[in-house]
Amino acid sequence: MxxxxxxxxxxxxEKVVGNTAVAIRDLHFDSRQVGLDDVFIAIRGTQSDGHEYIKTACDKGAIAIICEEIPKDVINGITYVQVSDSQQALAIMAANYYGNPSEDIKLVGVTGTNGKTTISSLLYNLFTEAGYEVGLLSTVKIMVGAKQYKATxxxxxxxxxxxxxxxxxxxGVEFCFMEVSSHGIHQKRTEGLHFTGGIFTNLSHDHLDYHKDFKEYRDVKKTFFDQLPKTAFAIVNSDDKNGEVMLQNTKAKTYTYALKSHADYKAQILENQFTGLLLKINNHELWVRLIGNFNAYNLLAIYATADLLGLDTIEVLQLMSTLESVDGRFQYLISKEKITAIVDYAHTPDALKNVLETINSIRTGNESLITVVGCGGDRDKTKRPKMxxxxxxxxxKVIFTSDNPRSEDPDTIIEEMEAGVPAEHYKKTLSxxxxxxxxxxxxxxxxxxxxILIAGKGHETYQEIKGERFDFDDFKTVSELLTALNK
Structure with a gap:
């Protein structure tokens, strides 16, 4: 009980009205889900204010209300608890309700603009292959050992x-790897969790529709490292100038990884081909199946994390050589006509630049590179002309197209993209x-x-238009089209 x-x-x-020694059944921050003897936490969100639904929750049987402002008309028999921050309270209460499970598991958070999904997913794969029971909380999916759940x-x-x-x-899961987004940090979703380690990948232009400016975006990421305990490790990409900022106030043990600068974990790219990379990591050479500079950084973060979590170096190197790209992250196929199609989630200027530069560093120059790209609706508009x-x-050649337009007019989004095309390149483009x-x-x-590079949606299997989701898979679509053209 x-x-x-x-x-x-x-x-x-801040204030308690009523009895806190009453038994509860469940916690909810959505009044529609409240039942008898549940606790309702009133959250002030971007779309609605949970305080407006306190009476509804009480009518549905809530036995306790957690809120930032106690209603004027309190109901006898219901406990009201006033807190300064309902989101923070929800996070701590959720951890308490479930018995603080993060304290019984080695939880590692991965944050940054690009690379979160690849690093967390490949760490899950590597540790699973090493024989451990592993968990994953990512954009693509949630894994509890071998059991998979859909991520939202x-x-x-x-x-x-x-x-x-x-x-x-x-x-019996021993390790869990978790993507930590700026939204999640800002909305206090990770409060109350005990992290064994934190990884910083990089920082570039993204989510400025949500955060006021780049500084706020950076500082929100930094709070994740500020809150790490002294028993944890913090590992950052020191080739990104923001890596140093992340470590300024952390109590955790600090480590760095880099391709260019001095670091605790250093890598050098010896060969870069469409079939993979030949890397030297801390004087160990290995061949990996992943492609490009950005994946060299991802692999270096994976190597460092596995080392800090106590895995054997030789075993880690052997397992890294078998890792394959995550769905929608530089996922490619070669048709019978020897056309290479690459699908990548690149949806920020920096990510798109990284992918295109990687392709250009491998191609001989005799082949054409045709890019299909769009930008999401109801999101940061300032990145459209840049991308x-x-x-x-x-x-x-470039074909501008629809991504997930959501509530926006896709043609308007494309026009805002076209405005960023330099005059000397305009003839290359098509919409x-x-x-x-x-x-x-x-x-x-x-x-x-x-x-052919198809950028922006990656692993997504839908297209969101006017509030509806329609089945759409970039990789499946290009596979079918290239097969049909080859007949």
Whole structure:
């Protein structure tokens, strides 16, 4: 039996009205899910204010209300707890409710603009192959050992995180690797979690529709490292100038990784081909199946993390050589006509630049590079012209198309992208709103040895238009189109 007072442990309380020694059934921050003897946490969100639904929650049987402002008309028999920050309280209460599962598992958080999914997913794969029971909380999927669940957010809400961590502990999971987004940090979803380690990948232009400016975006990421305990490790990419910023106030043991600068974990790219990379990591040479400079950084972070978690160096190197790319991250196929099609999640200017520069560093120059790219609706508009400029500058041909337009007009999004194309590259560009038609046109334009990059959606198997999700898979689409053209 769990009491209200049990879940309030470590929560900063401002005022309590009623009895905290009452038994509770479940916690909810959505009033629609509240049932008899549940606790309702009123959250002030971007779309609505949970305080407006306190009476609804009470009518549905809530026995306790957690809020930032106690209603004027309190109901007898219901406990009201006032806190200064409901989101923070929810996170701590969720951890308490599920028995603080993060303390019984080695939880490692991965944050940064690019690379979070690849690093967390490949760490999951590597540790699984090493014989451990492993958990994963990522954009692509949630794994509890070998059991898979569908992911809905990069960093789930606090209740969902702790629910899965609790399930992991029950299943004997020893390590869990988790993507930590700036939204998740800002909305206090990771409060109350005990992290064994934190990884910083890089920082570039993203989510400025949510954060006021780049400084706020950076500082939010930094708070994750500020909150790491002294028993944890913090490992950062020192080739990114923001890496040093992340470590300024952390209590954790600090480590660095880099390709260019001096670091605790250093790598050198000896060969870079479409079939993989030949790397030297801390004087150990290995061949890996992943491609490009950005993956060299990802692999270096994986190596460092495995080392800091105590795995044997030789075993780690052997396992790294067998790792394959994550779905939608530089995922490629070569058609019978020897056309290479690459699908990548690159949806920020920096990520797109990295992928295009990687392709250009491998191609001989005789092949055409045809890029199909769009930008999401209801998201940071300032990156649209930048992404178009990068695509046009680094490709032979570019087709601007629809991504996930959401509530916006896809043609308007494309026009905002086109505005960023330098005059000297404008003739290279073409705009086709229908994404399937855009990919089909790219396939028809391509000749033997040419390369098609389809950027922006990666692993996603849907397209979101006017509030509806339609089935759409870039990799499946280009595979079918290239097969059909080869018949």
């Amino acid at each position: 769990i009491l209200v007072r049990d879940i309030l442990y470590k929560v900063t309380l 957010h990069t960093t789930p809400d606090s209740l969902t995180i702790n629910k899965y961590l609790s399930e992991m502990v029950a299943a 178009a400029s990068i695509a046009a500058s680094l490709s032979t 086709i709103t229908d994404r399937k038609q855009a990919i089909k046109t790219a396939c028809q334009m391509a000749n033997a040895e040419d390369i």
